[in-house]
Amino acid sequence: MTLEDEPLRSEGVQHATGEERRASTSRSRADEAAGPKPKGRSVADMPGSERKVQCCKEKYCIGTWNVRTMNLGKLEVVKNEMARINIDILGISELKWTGMGEFSSDDHHIYYCGQETRKRNGVALIVNKRVAKAVLGCNLKNDRMISIRIQGRPFNITVIQVYAPTTGAKETEIDQFYEDLQHLIEVTPKKDVLLIIGDWNAKVGNQEIKGTTGKFGLGDQNEAGQRLIEFCQENKLVITNTLFQQHKRRLYTWTSPDGQHRNQIDYILCSQRWRSSIQSAKTRPGADCGSDHQLLIAKFKLKLKKVGKTTGPVRYNLSQIPYEYTVEVTNRFKDLDLVDRVPEELWMEARNIVQEAATKTIPMKRKCKKAKWLSNEALQIAEERRQAKCEGxxxxxxxxxxxxxxxxxRDKKAFLNEQCKQIEENNRMGRTRDLFKKIGDMKGTFRTKITIIKDKSGKDLTEAEDIKKRWQEYTEELYQKEMDASYTPGSMVADLEPDILESEVKWALESTANNKASGSDGIPAELFKI
Incomplete structure (x- = not known):
C-alpha cells in the first residue's frame, strides 16, 4: 500500500537484445567471482514507496454481486461461494429484504438495509470472521447504499455498497441517489481508504480518462456512464475494473436473458490516492447464485488491525444445579470471618467462592447453533448448477x-414441520419456557441489532467508541441531580439508614427472576438461591 499515486505497471514484457544479454551474462559471472551476495535488499536501501509496500503483505479480496433477490436458500449459496473464492468483503445489490440491521450467520456477519415494507432494492455487506473483528461501525443509509468502516493500519478503510437506479428511472431519483452518496462520502474521514462498490447501471466505455478510467473497459459510454465519470472526477475516484487487461468474459458483469447482450455495469471504485494497492479486478464467471449478474472481485493489499479476542461471560447450565455445589458453597461460607471486615473485601471473597464452586461442579452451557434448514441435496444441486453455467x-x-x-x-416446509413437532413436544412435557421461545422464534418478527445512534445535534454516530461516549453523556445527564443547597461538603449526616436485615436479603433473592443476564461479576442469580 503506497500513499503516492503511482502509475500502473506495464502489461507487456520488454525483451533484451543479443548484446544486452551478453553484457548481462558477463556482469553476472563477474559478480559470482566476487563472492555470493546476500539475498534481497536491506530496508534502508529501499526507496520510501517500496518500504511501505513491504509493510503491507496481507492480501484481501472484495467483491460485489447483484443477486436479484436473496430468496430461499440463496444466502447459504452466496456464503459458500465466498468461502470457495476466499472473499473477505462482499457487497450485495437487489437484496429485496425489508427493514435494516445486522446479524451473524455461521462464520459471516451481515449488514443490510432495505425499505420498511416493500421488498424492493436493498443492499447488504457480508464480511467473514477475519474482517468482522476489525469493523468499527456501519452506516445504514437507505435501501440503495450502506457503508462499514474497518480498522486498518496506517489508515482505516471505508467500504460503501451501492445500487444505482436504472437508466429508465426518473431524473429526480438519480439526482437523489448521487446526493445521498455525496453526503456519505463527505462524512467519511478524509484519511480513510475509500472503496465504493456495487451495481451502477452505467456503461463507462473503453475510452481511457486519465485518473478515472483505464483503457480496458467494455462497450460504449452511455449517459449514465458519463454521470458516473463526472462523479468520480469530482471525488478523485478511479474505476479499478477498467485498469487491468482481461479477456472479455472477465469484463462484462451482466448478461441479457437471451444471452445475446453483455454489458459492464458493475464497478469497484477506489480513491486515486490508493490506486496502487489494488492488485487486480475482474469478474468470476464460474461463481453462481441464480443471477444474471457476474460476481466482480478485486484483490487489494492493505493491513487490518488485529483485534484481540473478547472473553464473554461464563454460561453455566442452570437447569439442574448439583447438590455438590450447594454443599461446597455452604461449608465455605460458614468459614468466612465476618468480624471487622471491609464490605468490599468480604464481597470479593464471597464472589470468588461462588465462582470457584460453580466452575468446579456445574457444567458449562453448550452453545446451540441455529439449525440449517437447507439440505445437502439442495446445496449439491446448486453446485451442479454452477458447473452447468461454467460449461455453457x-x-x-x-x-x-x-x-x-x-x-x-420442500426443505423449508420440512423444517417448519419439524419445529411444530418440537413445539407440541414441549407443550406435552410442560416445558413452558422452551415452548414459548420456540413459538417466538417461528412467529415473531426477525429483530436485528442496529448499532447507530444520534448525537445531540442529530448526527449519526456509527463507530463503537463514539456510541459509547454518547451513552456515557446521556446517562450522566439523566442521573445528574442538583445538589441540595443546605448540604455542605464535609458536614455530618444525621439520619443514617438502618442496617440491612437478613430477611431483606432473603426476600430480595427470592423475588429475583431466573434466567436473567448476570451482572458485571458474571454470576447469575440462581447461584445464590441455595
Whole structure:
C-alpha cells in the first residue's frame, strides 16, 4: 500500500537484445567471482514507496454481486461461494429484504438495509470472521447504499455498497441517489481508504480518462456512464475494473436473458490516492447464485488491525444445579470471618467462592447453533448448477435452477414441520419456557441489532467508541441531580439508614427472576438461591 499515486505497471514484457544479454551474462559471472551476495535488499536501501509496500503483505479480496433477490436458500449459496473464492468483503445489490440491521450467520456477519415494507432494492455487506473483528461501525443509509468502516493500519478503510437506479428511472431519483452518496462520502474521514462498490447501471466505455478510467473497459459510454465519470472526477475516484487487461468474459458483469447482450455495469471504485494497492479486478464467471449478474472481485493489499479476542461471560447450565455445589458453597461460607471486615473485601471473597464452586461442579452451557434448514441435496444441486453455467449448458442450467428452487421450498416446509413437532413436544412435557421461545422464534418478527445512534445535534454516530461516549453523556445527564443547597461538603449526616436485615436479603433473592443476564461479576442469580 503506497500513499503516492503511482502509475500502473506495464502489461507487456520488454525483451533484451543479443548484446544486452551478453553484457548481462558477463556482469553476472563477474559478480559470482566476487563472492555470493546476500539475498534481497536491506530496508534502508529501499526507496520510501517500496518500504511501505513491504509493510503491507496481507492480501484481501472484495467483491460485489447483484443477486436479484436473496430468496430461499440463496444466502447459504452466496456464503459458500465466498468461502470457495476466499472473499473477505462482499457487497450485495437487489437484496429485496425489508427493514435494516445486522446479524451473524455461521462464520459471516451481515449488514443490510432495505425499505420498511416493500421488498424492493436493498443492499447488504457480508464480511467473514477475519474482517468482522476489525469493523468499527456501519452506516445504514437507505435501501440503495450502506457503508462499514474497518480498522486498518496506517489508515482505516471505508467500504460503501451501492445500487444505482436504472437508466429508465426518473431524473429526480438519480439526482437523489448521487446526493445521498455525496453526503456519505463527505462524512467519511478524509484519511480513510475509500472503496465504493456495487451495481451502477452505467456503461463507462473503453475510452481511457486519465485518473478515472483505464483503457480496458467494455462497450460504449452511455449517459449514465458519463454521470458516473463526472462523479468520480469530482471525488478523485478511479474505476479499478477498467485498469487491468482481461479477456472479455472477465469484463462484462451482466448478461441479457437471451444471452445475446453483455454489458459492464458493475464497478469497484477506489480513491486515486490508493490506486496502487489494488492488485487486480475482474469478474468470476464460474461463481453462481441464480443471477444474471457476474460476481466482480478485486484483490487489494492493505493491513487490518488485529483485534484481540473478547472473553464473554461464563454460561453455566442452570437447569439442574448439583447438590455438590450447594454443599461446597455452604461449608465455605460458614468459614468466612465476618468480624471487622471491609464490605468490599468480604464481597470479593464471597464472589470468588461462588465462582470457584460453580466452575468446579456445574457444567458449562453448550452453545446451540441455529439449525440449517437447507439440505445437502439442495446445496449439491446448486453446485451442479454452477458447473452447468461454467460449461455453457443453458438448458441444463435452467432445469437445475428450477430443481434448486423446488428443493429449497420442500426443505423449508420440512423444517417448519419439524419445529411444530418440537413445539407440541414441549407443550406435552410442560416445558413452558422452551415452548414459548420456540413459538417466538417461528412467529415473531426477525429483530436485528442496529448499532447507530444520534448525537445531540442529530448526527449519526456509527463507530463503537463514539456510541459509547454518547451513552456515557446521556446517562450522566439523566442521573445528574442538583445538589441540595443546605448540604455542605464535609458536614455530618444525621439520619443514617438502618442496617440491612437478613430477611431483606432473603426476600430480595427470592423475588429475583431466573434466567436473567448476570451482572458485571458474571454470576447469575440462581447461584445464590441455595
Amino acid at each position: 449448458d443453458s438448458e441444463r442450467y435452467r432445469k437445475l435452477n428450477a430443481d434448486f428452487q423446488r428443493t429449497a421450498r
